[in-house]
């Protein structure tokens with residue numbers, strides 16, 4: 170449904186998006202995750218025909234965003250970052266105007282407005298001027314606008330930013346519901362958000378895609394699955410050797426302190442050698458004070474790449490200065 | 492095309508009706524034209540024509556119309572709504588024409604109110620209908636040109652005040668400045684200056700002369716500045 174190939178966008182010296190490629194199938198709900206300044210908004214703006222790419226290409230349902238832009242715009246519902254709205258209009262007026270410029274005839278428009286009022290709970294303030302609305306209400310108006318023409322593809326840029334926890338939960342539920350009828354691409358810099366709503370995550374940092382996959386796949390990738398932590402007392406060499414020679418163990422790293430060996434054990438795929446470790450320790454008469462399975466967290470990974478990115482940017486700046 | 496432009500024009504008009512700036516400008520315009528009418532036309536012994544009122548209005552509008560147009564695109568840039576607008580299935584040309592018509596229709600409404608003076612005038616003395624009609628045709632053309640310049644200025648910046656100043660400057664150059672400069676030059680420069688002098692063309696109409704060259708000047712000038720506005724709008728995306 171969405172196809173992005175080698176997309177690059179530069180603003181002067183800044184490479185906001187740098188050779189990004191991905192594709193999204195019909196009906197998928199995909200999260201675009203990355204720290205601030207990663208290039209999420211820029212990518213989405215190219216996809217929605219707001220900005221032209223510097224190089225590379227992007228298409229929605231086979232229509233190129235540059236050469237067939239009007240077709241793309243008709244197919245896409247877009248909620249820009251920070252939900253810009255015309256504050257002077259009333260909600261209903263605004264939606265009516267938006268319906269008109271999307272070419273919806275009067276009858277279709279009226280039923281569409283009715284539909285989104287219900288879907289996004291606009292009933293309480295539909296006849297109020299937009300500038301009087303709270304952030305959460307504005308967000309719902311923006312979403313209603315994006316849904317007005319029942320688009321095949323929904324592109325949402327940080328849809329829950331600035332909302333309170335209850336509103337965040339409501340919005341997430343709404344987005345998950347929508348995913349049944351629409352292909353959804355949403356961006357966020359908050360990991361749990363993406364974990365909670367999306368089937369697949371694309372992680373972007375510094376304008377490049379650094380990882381992508383389902384949350385489970387990503388976890389696998391991050392730390393090569395899970396790790397075991399064991400603390401065993403005994404002669405360092407013997408302990409390491411004994412554990413390493415076990416069947417389900419792939420690699421052992423460890424360091425000693427005060428007589429206890431703290432081992433990081435990487436199991437072979439699909440194996441859990443905890444019981445075997447316990448048995449060997451018991452057989453040798455060593456001591457065991459910790460044995461646990463550490464599941465890789467996406468959070469940790471995300472923090473890692475974010476930190477790495479920041480570090481790279483700092484060193485780039487140093488280079489430029491020197 | 493037409494449906495999109497109509498929707499945009501309608502929204503622009505609705506926004507104008509909610510805009511305090513538009514009310515202030517309209518009020519000042521009405522008071523000033525009333526004053527001009529009383530001061531220059533309704534004077535005993537003067538000929539029964541609106542010519543001097545219209546001529547004064549033509550330069551008054553140099554300042555008034557950019558204040559009405561400054562908002563149209565600058566505000567969309569400043570509030571970010573340009574992003575929702577330009578990702579909807581509307582073209583840049585439609586947006587510019589819609590914005591143009593939104594203000595222009597309002598201007599025509601204001602102009603229509605000055606017809607009161609025509610009624611008053613004909614009550615006082617015999618008027619030349621032909622001269623009057625040409626005078627108003629001149630105002631209609633002049634307004635289109637000014638509004639187009641204002642829309643172009645608004646397409647250049649996100650700051651309304653800057654848009655107003657740029658609009659006023661462009662119009663001032665094309666009216667008052669070239670008028671003053673024309674006295675200094677001679678030969679071909681002078682004829683160039685005379686050609687771009689908006690008031691010059693307008694005065695043809697207000698005098699009651701129908702000159703197709705002046706008609707062409709206003710129509711092509713309006714189209715030219717609208718074209719520049721479209722280009723300015725397009726260029727924002729390439730930055």
Ligand SMILES: Nc1ncnc2c1ncn2[C@@H]1O[C@H](COP(=O)(O)OP(=O)(O)O)[C@@H](O)[C@H]1O
Nearest residue numbers: 180183185203204205206207208209210211212
């Ligand atoms: N219009 C612009 N002009 C110049 N630089 C820009 C512009 N838009 C974005 N950038 C830069 O591009 C990079 C990516 O920004 P953005 O796509 O907004 O990131 P994100 O949405 O992931 O926070 C940032 O370094 C930002 O400063």
Ligand SMILES: [Mg+2]
Nearest residue numbers: 209210211250
């Ligand atoms: Mg962003």
